[in-house]
Structure formats: C-alpha cells, structure tokens
Amino acid sequence: MIHVSALRKVYDTGVVALDGVDLDVREGEIFGVLGQSGAGKSTLLRCVNLLERPTSGTVTVDGQDLTVLGDAELRRARRRIGMIHQHFALLSSRTVAANVAFPLEVAKVPRAERRARVAELLELVGLDGKAKSYPAQLSGGQKQRVGIARALAARPKVLLSDEATSALDPGTTQSILALLRRLNAELGLTILLITHEMHVIKSICDSAAIMREGRVLESGRVHDLIARPGSQLTRELFPLPEPAPPGSLTVTFPAGQAEEPVLSGLVRKFGVDVNILGGSLEELRGVSVGRLRIRMEGEDTAAALAYLRGRGLLVEEETP
Ligand SMILES: Nc1ncnc2c1ncn2[C@@H]1O[C@H](COP(=O)(O)OP(=O)(O)OP(=O)(O)O)[C@@H](O)[C@H]1O
Ligand SMILES: [Mg+2]
CATH class of the missing domain: 3.30.70.260 (ACT domain)
Structure with missing residues (x-):
C-alpha cells in the first residue's frame, strides 16, 4: 500500500533528515516506526503524503507515485491519505461536527451528504452526542477521536499518525489504540504510525521499523524481526x-x-x-x-x- 524507496530529505538548513529510506507497508496492516527524537520520523511521515517534498527518492501510495504528481493531482491523491497529530490540530472556533465536516467542505461535498457522513463518523469513533461541543470542552482522548473522525471523512485507504497518543495518559492511550485497531479491522484501513513508545508497537503493530539518524535500521513483521539474530527491536522489547x-x-x-x-x-x-x-x-x-x-x-x-x-x-x- 505504501512503498518508499531511496528517500532522502535534506532541509534548507543542510540537515539530512532522511538518508536513503526504504519502507514497505502492506495493505491492511498497522505499521509502527520507532525511533528517538530527531531520527527523522515526522519528516518521513510528511514525505509520505508529500506535505514535505523529498529531495530525492520515490513515494508510492496505493500504486500511485506521488512524487511525479502536479499540485491538483496531488491534492486529489491526498484525500486518500488521512493524518492525525500529537496535538490534535483542531479548529478551536468550530464545533466538533464542523471540524469533522471541514475536509468534506474543502472537497465540495453537498451539505446533506456532509451532515449524514459527519453523524456516521462521530458514531464510528464513539462521539455521538458531542457534535455541538467545542474542542475546548473535550478531554484529550475525545479531541483525538475528533481528529480521527476528521482524518477518515474522505474515506482514505491510509491513515498516517504522528505520535497520536503521546499527549494522552496511559488509559486514554489504550482506548485510542484500541480504536485504531478496530478501524483497521472494520475498514481495512492501512495505518502507518510513528511513536517513540515501545508499548504502542507491542499492543497494536503488525510490522515495525526502527529509525536512527535518518536511516531504517531494520523493518519487517514484528514476529519475523523477533526470530532474526541480533534484532534491535528484540533488544528494545x-x-x-x-x-x-x-x-x-x-x-x-x-x-x-x-x-x-x-x-x-x-x-x-x-x-x-x-x-x-x-x-x-x-x-x-x-x-x-x-x-x-x-x-x-x-x-x-x-x-x-x-x-x-x-x-x-x-x-x-x-x-x-
Ligand atoms: N522544517 C525543518 N527545517 C529544518 N530542519 C528540520 C525541519 N524539520 C525537522 N528538521 C530536522 O530534521 C531532523 C529530523 O527531524 P524530525 O522532526 O523528522 O524527527 P523526529 O524523529 O520526528 O523527532 P521527534 O521524536 O522529536 O518528533 C532533526 O534534526 C530536525 O531538527
Ligand atoms: Mg516527530
């Protein structure tokens, strides 16, 4: 579903954030990227939906090479890729329903259809009853549920998650991870998540990669990595x-x-x-x-x- 090949990202400052990254994420799996601060995880994720232009290399999502697309085509391709963030990135002046409706408005979905879809999404993430609340009236876990509903509005096949549970307490983290697992199973959603927490890998990931200094040290199915001599993932687990x-x-x-x-x-x-x-x-x-x-x-x-x-x-x- 996601194929990243020889990806390099050198920022204008000269920082080499990605130094030849190869990654393969299978359709329908939850893939976790683990690594310390500064390893290049967020850069990688932003390159997967071309929010960040790679310096070189290719990013293919669902069979389409995103690096060759023009702006209009890229905007269309991005609708098939949802994203959630550590600090939720909600619009504080909009209600929960209006936050979730936002990407549908941008995509010019008619109002009636938008309403129905928002109701469906809020139910999907367990937030029915909160439609008229404002983000400031919600707990962290509820805010992230809004973020997830918004990310899924355009029925993407891929969800990218940048430290989506890092700002949450352990109990709330578990409930969000369980929600991601359920969405993965029910919708066949492919999830690429980045984390610096091993327990996230342990509880929901089928596959994992470990990054260090802009490179992938190892990657593959978690159970395959564990059977591999000298595995860094095993040592950290x-x-x-x-x-x-x-x-x-x-x-x-x-x-x-x-x-x-x-x-x-x-x-x-x-x-x-x-x-x-x-x-x-x-x-x-x-x-x-x-x-x-x-x-x-x-x-x-x-x-x-x-x-x-x-x-x-x-x-x-x-x-x-
Ligand atoms: N917009 C930017 N401009 C210049 N350098 C950047 C930019 N974004 C990130 N970097 C640098 O690129 C490297 C990788 O950063 P990145 O944010 O991808 O790491 P990360 O693994 O997500 O770290 P963290 O766990 O702290 O979020 C770091 O050295 C960082 O300072
Ligand atoms: Mg980051």
Whole structure:
C-alpha cells in the first residue's frame, strides 16, 4: 500500500533528515516506526503524503507515485491519505461536527451528504452526542477521536499518525489504540504510525521499523524481526543487560513457544544445569513472546543447544 524507496530529505538548513529510506507497508496492516527524537520520523511521515517534498527518492501510495504528481493531482491523491497529530490540530472556533465536516467542505461535498457522513463518523469513533461541543470542552482522548473522525471523512485507504497518543495518559492511550485497531479491522484501513513508545508497537503493530539518524535500521513483521539474530527491536522489547556475559546464551521464545516447558525438558533430557541470568516475557498483540538469558553447564551442552534450536527457538551464544 505504501512503498518508499531511496528517500532522502535534506532541509534548507543542510540537515539530512532522511538518508536513503526504504519502507514497505502492506495493505491492511498497522505499521509502527520507532525511533528517538530527531531520527527523522515526522519528516518521513510528511514525505509520505508529500506535505514535505523529498529531495530525492520515490513515494508510492496505493500504486500511485506521488512524487511525479502536479499540485491538483496531488491534492486529489491526498484525500486518500488521512493524518492525525500529537496535538490534535483542531479548529478551536468550530464545533466538533464542523471540524469533522471541514475536509468534506474543502472537497465540495453537498451539505446533506456532509451532515449524514459527519453523524456516521462521530458514531464510528464513539462521539455521538458531542457534535455541538467545542474542542475546548473535550478531554484529550475525545479531541483525538475528533481528529480521527476528521482524518477518515474522505474515506482514505491510509491513515498516517504522528505520535497520536503521546499527549494522552496511559488509559486514554489504550482506548485510542484500541480504536485504531478496530478501524483497521472494520475498514481495512492501512495505518502507518510513528511513536517513540515501545508499548504502542507491542499492543497494536503488525510490522515495525526502527529509525536512527535518518536511516531504517531494520523493518519487517514484528514476529519475523523477533526470530532474526541480533534484532534491535528484540533488544528494545526485551531489555537485558548488554553486552551479554561471556559464556551465556540468550534464548528468544517466538510466538506460542513461551508457555512451553522447554527448560525442564532440557534439564531432564540432557542432565545439564541451567542458571537463569535474566529474562522477560511480553504480550505482543495478545501473543506471549519471551527472552531469557541463561548459563548452561554439564556434559552434553552441545546436544542441549541443538535441542533448543530444533524446537524453533533463537539461541544467541556469547562466546567467551
Ligand atoms: N522544517 C525543518 N527545517 C529544518 N530542519 C528540520 C525541519 N524539520 C525537522 N528538521 C530536522 O530534521 C531532523 C529530523 O527531524 P524530525 O522532526 O523528522 O524527527 P523526529 O524523529 O520526528 O523527532 P521527534 O521524536 O522529536 O518528533 C532533526 O534534526 C530536525 O531538527
Ligand atoms: Mg516527530
């Protein structure tokens, strides 16, 4: 649905915000971009809908290369791409209904049709009853719901989200994330979101990319990244002291394996001793995934290691 290739953005100030970014977002998935402040996340998002002109590279959304479009064509293409923001970006002098209606007015949708669509959208995001309120009368979570309703007004296939939950408390954040997940499932909406919060990736993302200094360090389906040796995402999801002590093994239990009695099997079958040095278990979209650091001692540690790998676990050895 979104294909970004060799994207570079150099600002007039000389800052290289994007330094050759490639990214593929599949139709119907929620894709999270993670990275520290200044990594280039917002620049990337603004380049995806051409709010920001890339210096070079291409951006294709739903099969259309946006970088070659003229202004009028680009405005039309942008209607298929909604966007929500950290600070909501609502018009304070307009009611909730009028905020949501705004993009429809710009697109010259007739008044009656506009009304019906606004009512439908407010119900979709759980804001029926708030149509006549003003933004200042709403909580942060309600404001973001208005932002989401407005972003979906023109029935986009893609929603871009720039830190949409960063200004919200944890409970409200969870309810907005649940709403995004529901919209994704019900409307088949493709969502590209950026965040600096790992828990956002954990709770709703199918795929993720990690950015640093204008580059993508790694990207792919979350569960595929976890199965990949040396994954930075895995390290950030399951923080363990780095570097691992010499002679230790770091074992990643992929989806569904974390509940299996693998360690007791290991001890029984191979007579090895297992010391647990650290570990953590996380729910990724409701599926348990774990990472454990152990030290193994005994006669047949080689066979024990082969057994772990044979069970589909990723075992990374820290050679002494
Ligand atoms: N309009 C601009 N003009 C010049 N430089 C900019 C502009 N916008 C961003 N930058 C610079 O580009 C780099 C990337 O900024 P960007 O806003 O994309 O990062 P970010 O990952 O979104 O950070 P944050 O997490 O703080 O929002 C930074 O060095 C920033 O100072
Ligand atoms: Mg940003």
